[in-house]
Amino acid sequence: xxxxxxxxxxxxxxxxxxxxxxxxxxxxxxxxxxxxxxxxxxxxxxxxxxxxxxxxxxxxxxxxxxxxxxxxxxxxxxxxxxxxxxxxxxxxxxxxxxxxxxxxxxxxxxxxxxxxxxxxxxxxxxxxxxxxxxxxxxxxxxxxxxxxxxxxxxxxxxxxxxxxxxxxxxxxxxxxxxxxxxxxxxxxxxxxxxxxxxxxxxxxxxxxxxxxxxxxxxxxxxxxxxxxxxxxxxxxxxxxxxxxxxxxxxxxxxxxxxxxxxxxxxxxxxxxxxxxxxxxxxxxxx
Amino acid sequence: xxxxxxxxxxxxxxxxxxxxxxxxxxxxxxxxxxxxxxxxxxxxxxxxxxxxxxxxxxxxxxxxxxxxxxxxxxxxxxxxxxxxxxxxxxxxxxxxxxxxxxxxxxxxxxxxxxxxxxxxxxxxxxxxxxxxxxxxxxxxxxxxxxxxxxxxxxxxxxxxxxxxxxxxxxxxxxxxxxxxxxxxxxxxxxxxxxxxxxxxxxxxxxxxxxxxxxxxxxxxxxxxxxxxxxxxxxxxxxxxxxxxxxxxxxxxxxxxxxxxxxxxxxxxxxxxxxxxxxxxxxxxxx
Numbered sequence: 054x055x056x057x058x059x060x061x062x063x064x065x066x067x068x069x070x071x072x073x074x075x076x077x078x079x080x081x082x083x084x085x086x087x088x089x090x091x092x093x094x095x096x097x098x099x100x101x102x103x104x105x106x107x108x109x110x111x112x113x114x115x116x117x118x119x120x121x122x123x124x125x126x127x128x129x130x131x132x133x134x135x136x137x138x139x140x141x142x143x144x145x146x147x148x149x150x151x152x153x154x155x156x157x158x159x160x161x162x163x164x165x166x167x168x169x170x171x172x173x174x175x176x177x178x179x180x181x182x183x184x185x186x187x188x189x190x191x192x193x194x195x196x197x198x199x200x201x202x203x204x205x206x207x208x209x210x211x212x213x214x215x216x217x218x219x220x221x222x223x224x225x226x227x228x229x230x231x232x233x234x235x236x237x238x239x240x241x242x243x244x245x246x247x248x249x250x251x252x253x254x255x256x257x258x259x260x261x262x263x264x265x266x267x268x269x270x271x272x273x274x275x276x277x278x279x280x281x282x283x284x285x286x287x288x289x290x291x292x293x294x295x296x297x298x299x300x301x302x303x304x305x306x307x308x309x310x311x312x313x314x315x316x317x318x319x320x321x322x323x324x325x326x327x328x329x330x331x332x333x334x335x336x337x338x339x
Numbered sequence: 340x341x342x343x344x345x346x347x348x349x350x351x352x353x354x355x356x357x358x359x360x361x362x363x364x365x366x367x368x369x370x371x372x373x374x375x376x377x378x379x380x381x382x383x384x385x386x387x388x389x390x391x392x393x394x395x396x397x398x399x400x401x402x403x404x405x406x407x408x409x410x411x412x413x414x415x416x417x418x419x420x421x422x423x424x425x426x427x428x429x430x431x432x433x434x435x436x437x438x439x440x441x442x443x444x445x446x447x448x449x450x451x452x453x454x455x456x457x458x459x460x461x462x463x464x465x466x467x468x469x470x471x472x473x474x475x476x477x478x479x480x481x482x483x484x485x486x487x488x489x490x491x492x493x494x495x496x497x498x499x500x501x502x503x504x505x506x507x508x509x510x511x512x513x514x515x516x517x518x519x520x521x522x523x524x525x526x527x528x529x530x531x532x533x534x535x536x537x538x539x540x541x542x543x544x545x546x547x548x549x550x551x552x553x554x555x556x557x558x559x560x561x562x563x564x565x566x567x568x569x570x571x572x573x574x575x576x577x578x579x580x581x582x583x584x585x586x587x588x589x590x591x592x593x594x595x596x597x598x599x600x601x602x603x604x605x606x607x608x609x610x611x612x613x614x615x616x617x618x619x620x621x622x623x624x625x
Contacts, residue, residue: 079596086594202602207592230596270613303609304616306493308372310365310516312605316488319598319605323589324613327556330590 054123057095057131060143064219071146073221074131077138078105083231085113090145093119097128100139109140133223147233148220148240151250154184154210183278183325184210186251186258188244188289190282190314193218197228198315199282204232206322212239212279214247248296251279257298260289261321263311266300274325282314340409343381343417346429350505357432359507360417363424364391369517371399376431379405383414386425395426419509433519434506434526437536440470440496469564469611470496472537472544474530474575476568476600479504483514484601485568490518492608498525498565500533534582537565543584546575547607549597552586560611568600 059066060074067073072092075084084091094113100106114120128137185203190196196218203211213220220240226233242250248258256279260266281297283289289297303312303320312320345352346360353359358378361370370377380399386392400406414423471489476482482504489497499506506526512519528536534544542565546552567583569575575583589598589606598606 083594083596198602201596202598205591205595205598205602232595235594268616270617304612305491306612308369308521309491309518310369310487312488312491315602316484316491316605319602320609323606324609326590326592327610330554331556 054127054131057141057143061131061133061223064222067219067221072143073146073226074141074223075144075226076132076134076141076223077227078103078109078140080226080229080231080234081113081140081142082109083234084142084144085109085116085118087147087234089147089234091118092143092145093121094140094142095121095123095128095131096140097123097137098125103139106139134227146221148238151212151239151242151247154212154237154239154254183208183274183280183322184212184251184256185318185322186212186214186244186247186279186281187217187314188214188281188293189216189284189287191218192285192314193222193224194228195285195314196220197225197230197233199318200225200229200236200238201232202315202319203322204229204235206319206326208236208322208325210237210239212242212247214244215241216244244290244293245296248279248281248293252296252298258296260294260297260300261314261317262288262300262302264302266302268304269301269321269324270304272299272301274321274328278325280318280321282318285314340413340417343427343429347417347419347509350508353505353507358429359432359512360427360509361430361512362418362420362427362509363513364389364395364426366512366515366517366520367399367426367428368395369520370428370430371395371402371404373433373520375433375520377404378429378431379407380426380428381407381409381414381417382426383409383423384411389425392425420513432507434524437498437525437528437533440498440523440525440540469494469560469566469608470498470537470542471604471608472498472500472530472533472565472567473503473600474500474567474579475502475570475573477504478571478600479508479510480514481571481600482506483511483516483519485604486511486515486522486524487518488601488605489608490515490521492605492612494522494608494611496523496525498528498533500530501527502530530576530579531582534565534567534579538582538584544582545585545587546580546583547600547603548574548586548588550588552588554590555587555607555610556590558585558587560607560614564611566604566607568604571600 057074075081096110110120132138185199185208187196196213200211218225220238251258256277258279258281260281303317343360361367382396396406418424471485471494473482482499486497504511506524537544542563544565544567546567589603
């Protein structure tokens with residue numbers, strides 16, 4: 054249990070072992086659905102009395118996943134939350150290399166919508182809306198919500214550059230609501246190097262900024278787009294601007310505080326999805 | 340301090356005294372900007388060393404607001420968060436009656452974008468995008484985020500029906516990021532009665548549902564719209580459907596979990612704002 058607790062608490066342990074802890078029935082079901090590398094599932098005895106958790110454990114056993122009962126109360130000492138989930142699992146990292154993403158793009162010019170994590174995009178599948186690149190997004194809840202939103206809007210991938218929150222922290226995993234297992238994710242890489250590599254792979258890199266960018270509603274969002282999100286408090290670092298092909302802003306009413314990064318991603322990813330759905334991918338709706 | 344702590348912890352105390360505790364420099368600045376009924380401001384001695392907090396206290400003093408120093412460490416026992424803010428305030432409730440909202444609508448046919456809380460809409464100001472009605476939205480973080488998003492998108496008001504989370508709980512106030520003071524809010528009222536009253540005031544009531552509603556992207560969202568949001572787990576209660584004029588869905592990709600209520604509100608409120616901005620309020624962009 055020492056190991057479980059360390060995996061929950063320490064990024065360094067997660068990185069050394071290249072695995073993390075996913076908590077809760079829904080998220081574990083998403084991991085199993087996606088064929089993620091689930092190393093073992095742990096459950097509190099109370100889980101057997103909960104139909105969903107019990108069904109999940111049975112399903113995992115049938116699939117050959119190792120399943121371990123914890124002594125009563127142990128889950129509470131392991132878990133990250135005040136009200137611990139009845140089940141958790143140790144899961145291998147699901148991120149892919151940026152080269153895999155960008156290389157595949159060069160080859161087939163598209164990404165797969167909602168594909169299982171770790172799988173490479175295959176040719177002939179529908180073009181993805183866009184990818185989201187997080188530069189210095191520090192809050193794990195924001196990063197997880199962004200992954201969830203990107204997945205729901207059919208974005209092609211999420212890249213969390215070095216300096217951003219850990220994709221595998223318990224908070225990020227929880228906030229992603231299973232979406233971490235649904236779309237390709239990339240983690241690490243210096244922002245400048247990532248942005249250069251995306252340009253080489255044919256992406257237009259559009260930074261999201263408060264106020265001084267173009268209104269997203271009238272901007273061309275067709276083709277291969279990388280939406281770039283900066284730090285919650287300070288936005289995008291000026292030194293990255295030469296590595297961006299444009300700046301987008303979501304205009305806001307009245308005296309509102311700026312939207313948080315996940316809200317901004319929601320507006321932009323769903324606007325791209327809407328245009329491609331409603332007008333078949335032409336550059337602008339009007 | 341007993342009173343502060345009770346106001347933080349208990350909805351019943353807040354309702355009996357018709358006031359709540361707002362924490363943090365940004366949120367208090369929003370309250371002062373909006374002319375909200377700030378009864379008194381409390382600060383930790385450490386606040387005097389923080390430029391923003393010190394400036395806020397000075398500003399409040401100049402404006403005649405009562406300001407009290409707390410003994411060191413007291414704020415930590417009062418606050419709702421693990422890392423307490425340097426300042427907090429007791430603020431009178433800012434909600435207005437539904438009749439005020441609906442009656443004013445009947446009179447002038449419009450709401451004010453981003454107006455200070457408690458102020459009634461005045462004639463001649465620009466028409467609002469829509470109002471958001473929360474039926475049984477239980478999570479205070481979701482409700483607060485919805486208020487923030489509604490404000491940012493220029494929505495006309497947020498109504499939190501009886502059964503929803505408390506608009507004035509510390510979590511809601513924090514998640515609203517000051518927006519609670521920017522747009523008219525209404526709290527309480529049985530959902531069926533609220534929906535009937537909104538119809539009488541000329542609103543089209545559009546429920547938000549997963550899967551079975553019309554694609555929001557091709558739906559008419561012009562005119563006076565009330566977007567209706569249901570429970571996080573169970574959606575909108577079937578018994579309310581006769582009181583709705585239509586059902587909207589945000590189509591999602593792949594295997595994604597449904598969006599949370601604040602994410603759905605983000606997509607819909609910003610789509611309405613986009614249409615009114617880009618094509619001057621005509622029913623549909625195309």
